[in-house]
Amino acid sequence: MKCVIIGAGIAGVTAAETIKKINQDIDVVLIGKEQYLPYNRYRLTDYLCNVIDDTQLYFTSFDFFKKNNIKYRNGEYIKSINPAEKTIKYYHNEVMGYDKLLIATGGSQHLGPILKPFSQYIQSYYTLQDILLLKKFLPDIKHCVVYGENLSNLDLLAGLCNLDKKITYIIKGEKARFPLLKEEFEQDVHYFLKNKGIQCITNDKLVNIKKEKKKFTVETLNQKIIKTDIVFAWDDSKPNISLLEGTAIHKKTGILVNQYMETSEQDIFAAGDCAEIYHPILKNYWINFGWPNAREQGEIAGKNIAGEKALYQIHETLTFHLEGKPIKARWWE
């Protein structure tokens, strides 16, 4: 049997490993869009800010793939799926057959319609390549503008702060709030950041960016003008499901799966940030975002692909640590 896994994030890799653990005879092909070994995406910010080195970034090795006899195809992506023929097509028109297919393409961050025109001036890093490029000139950066309220922004703010960069943080709301669970901690964060010397601009939005020589001039809705060396900004995150186009696989924001991680098409599974799981209590689909969830989903999908029956239990999982305080990820909408 041949199992093809699209996406070499934690969900995909865990699934591959799980399948091989259960049955060595199943051929596993793991397809990753990036050139590198699979790495901890949520630690990219730490890596950017020199909190960790590159060895701490990777969670596999070439030996891991050799030892487990997993065929890892990096730097390639799939442009379409043909469930009827049970084939997938690479961007270079290679056609590969599968017996079972797992889609674990994750999600990625996007810029909204206001910021999109300025995308070339904005750092909204997502991949290791983005980080490696950024790392080249980060030492020369003195002043940074950060815009957005994802959890990773919090890491970035902390990291840049530790690198003694001057930071201006722009937020839509009246206080810096991140998708955190506990109310009192949410309250603390704003002051915590301010105490660290970060300039927080609240109740405002980034609306315009100009580039002059190597500097950027940022304009906000409230007509604040800030000169800066770099602009970090993100609007929202979305599951990567463009390869589903032209198929009948059920989807909403993400790929709809049941608790066995099965999609509406036979022998096609989905796991991780690209999947929306049926919540039996809510009787609706939810995306359970984040690293531990993805790992667990990968494992469940792997088991089901390899012929075992495993059911995904919806729960909330720890995701981040901030200055020793646990923060829980919540349902993503």
Next chain:
Amino acid sequence: MNSLNKRAVLEGLERAKIKNKSKWRDILPTWCPGCGHFTALNGLYEAALDLKIPEKNFVVVSGIGCSGRFPFFIKGFGFHALHGRALPIATGIKIANPELTVIVVGGDGDGVGIGGGHFPHAVRNNLDITYILLDNSIYGLTKGQVSPTSPVGMISGTTPYGNIARPINPTTLALAYGATFVARVFSRERQDVSDLIKQALQHKGFSLIHDLSPCVEFNRLITYKSWNQVVGKFPEDYKADNRTLALQYAESKEPVYLGLFLKENIPTFNDHVKQIFKKIDSTEKS
């Protein structure tokens, strides 16, 4: 060489009526008295004398066989090469020094047997060389085995039950390959041999003298007598300018025509080379 041999050779020279010995190098031919090759040797002497070819420019190349010793009997430079390889060597000599008069002498075994692969290409190149093919239809030096021109049924040391293979006709081959001068002579007709060798030497281009030169020692089938019965002259109006017609005459068994089959004047290999040199010179100057 012992005295007995010397006597035999002198007798051979005498019988061949080689009168003018001024072109004879002081080495005695090794052929049997009565051998047809003496006639060709005499013809070459006379041609060289008549055409006043200086010794320093006279080069005779031969292969192996009775004919192979030719170079040692002539005043001039000689290259006694390997069996069948005279034509390629002559090719190198003539291209390297076009001033030289190059004569190739070989037998039927040498020319259309072991060296048969070189024959068409020497012809094709149309180098200005004369090829005297002494055809006795036998391997004489090895004491009597069939040759490529031996008739079917011939009994010899290596064909005790009779020769199966059909004979090659060297005249036909030369014509078919495109030789620009093709003549057949018979060693009995001394004057014709001399005349045609002279014409061949004068011809600009590849010339073949196919000499029916009987072996008096080992060939009992093809003899002066047997040839004498079948040879014949061309009709008076034969013009030797039509290859197709020449081929027909060449293939005729009765009579076996003697004389000049074809003569065609086209630029020689060296003419072409000179032209190319000229062209390169002028383009380099401009």
Next chain:
Amino acid sequence: MNYKELTVRFCGIAGDGIVSSSRIISGACADAGLHVMVNDIYSAEIRGLGKSTSTIRFSGSKVYSMGDGINALVGLAQQESIDEIEDIREGGSVIYDSSSPADIPETESLASHIPPEVNGYGIPLKTLANQASGSNRGRNIVSMGALCHLYGLPKTIFINQIEKIFKRKGDKVVESNLTAFELGYEYCQNQYPLNNLFVMDKKAKPLQIISGNEAVAHGAMDCGLKFFAGYPITPATKIMEITAKELPKLNGWTIQVEDEIAAIGAVLGASFTGTRAMTATAGPGLSLMSELINLSVMAEISAVIVNVQRGGPATGLPTKVEQGDLNISLYGGAGDSPRVVMAPTCSKDCYTSIQAAFDLAEKYQTPVIFLSDLFLGQRLETDDIKRNINYKKSTRIKPTRQQLKNYQRYALTEDGVSPLIVPGEDGAFYSITGLAHNTAGNPNFESEVHLTMTQKRFRKFKSMVKDLPPVEIIGDADADIGIACWGSTYGAIFEGMQIARHNGVKTKMIKSIMIYPQDEESFKTFFASCKKIIVFEMNFQGQYAALLKSTYNIKPVEVHIPSVDPVSPAKIAAKIMEVNHELTQ
């Protein structure tokens, strides 16, 4: 990553522009003062359009071999390139066409065979080539642009080279190729902004680039070659193609004859007239020439026979290298048939030694077999060759007036060399023969005469020693391990010695262009100074080792490298380490 040295391979089928790609890159590098070596491999089987590869290794310092492995593979033909992947070093890269219009099954897809430790770069070569020129041609140039970016090579050297190479095809061709290059560069820059950096000396002077076959042809023509006869045979044909074009400009001529027998025959004929003549062939041709080479020995006619060795026996491996023709060169003749055998090690050697070959052939009236090989003959390398035009150190000795009076073509002399006049020259005439002969050149079968004449012919080879190109001792003089090798494997062995030295093992090598005769005293001294001797050569039998063993009474470690293309310095080093280990135990 920073690179100081790179090895790039293009792989494709006829029409993919494999050779022109490597010529552009190697030309660009040489012009920028980088040292280059290029090795082309064609498959012998014409399957469809026939696969070919061209590998270019370039570096800021002298390149002696193709090294081990490659950094980058450009797969212009997907399926054909799959086999090449195993040669890619870890962290290396593969460029493949991501714009193939037809569906590719997994088994035939190049990308599907790339291991994770090698980076695959899918570039829409076809699409970009079409964009540049309106046709699929130029995919190679697109990929070159990509390579240029990926390894941080200076763009200008490529642009200059493209202009230089396509100039004669007109401005439009130059322009479309430059566009193709730019498109490849830009695409790659956008898609893969993180690139490597090739570190180079910007002040280096341009180097000339030449193949062994070219060096042989030009070396010969520069020392008076006027006649060449040959028959096409892989991998020697190039030599004939060069002389065919160039000799007429020098009032010389090249003739393609009907076979190798005719080739050497014509050479002997030309040489008989005093003309410097040469032929070039490979093993099958040399086999055919054996008899006439024997004649050349017997009749003492100068001749230079270049044998660009390929794998044997018989038709063997026409497109693979092997050093298997040493025995036939040394011994391939009936009777006692001495001949000079030489083996150059690099393009520079090819140039200088072919001139030395003519020196020996002309002065000593002997055939010289010049053993190049497929790898040496076809590879391109940068070398510092000083041209030596009208080079004629030695010629055939002429008779004195006294000697002409009773001219003896094979007069007995102290050094065995008889004064010689040739057809067209006044004073005397003679005939030469392959029969045993006396001093006058006339056939003679007396055993005493035969012995005298045989001794004369061998005497020339003793006299020759003073005129031989000198041997070189390379490496550490105090090393215990001594190495002997011959021909083109020298480069890889030399690099292997350097690798071994890096690992603390010293070696020295005796480098001799001469195989026979040799400067025996130098060899004896060298071997006496070694505790262990290794003889490396690329044949099964150990043909050179056999010669050395019988001549010098040594007991070497024999390494018979299988016919591979090309030799791995790392494996040579490993063998040296192994021998060293035994020695120190």
